[in-house]
Amino acid sequence: MSLALVTLDHELYKPRFDPETNQYHDENPFRKHSRKNRAYECRCKVGTLLMTHSQFLTHRQTKTHRKFIESYETYYKDADRAKEEIKGLLVENERLKRRVQKCEGIIQIRDHEISFLYGIEKKEEDKEEVFEDARQEPLA
Numbered sequence: 001m002s003l004a005l006v007t008l009d010h011e012l013y014k015p016r017f018d019p020e021t022n023q024y025h026d027e028n029p030f031r032k033h034s035r036k037n038r039a040y041e042c043r044c045k046v047g048t049l050l051m052t053h054s055q056f057l058t059h060r061q062t063k064t065h066r067k068f069i070e071s072y073e074t075y076y077k078d079a080d081r082a083k084e085e086i087k088g089l090l091v092e093n094e095r096l097k098r099r100v101q102k103c104e105g106i107i108q109i110r111d112h113e114i115s116f117l118y119g120i121e122k123k124e125e126d127k128e129e130v131f132e133d134a135r136q137e138p139l140a
Helices: 053-059 063-070 077-136
Strands: 010-012 016-018 023-025 039-042 048-050
Touching: 048 053
Parallel strands: 010 039
Antiparallel strands: 016 023, 039 048
């Protein structure tokens, strides 16, 4: 019997900010009676994965989770903002790398064209020098 590693595709749960009260509040990420939901990990307690509407409703009533919501701005808000900024910067970096690769390809093509044209010009100059040499030498 072989054991396969199972990877869970989950997101971190982030409470919603209410600008009127200047506080964070829980917002259930699941619809009622929905199935095959993406798992959400709540950082109030290590290993807490929520997958259903009812699990979330039960979880948010725990003392640990309520303390997490109260202290979210102090301990987690900046880290979440930094992660989002890093993600955006990585996307921008990848976009710029692709743009640079495209430009490098164009430069390489232009360099080949310049080398080709320079080679043709050099051959024509060599032919002209041969003709000039032939005109200058007296016939014997």
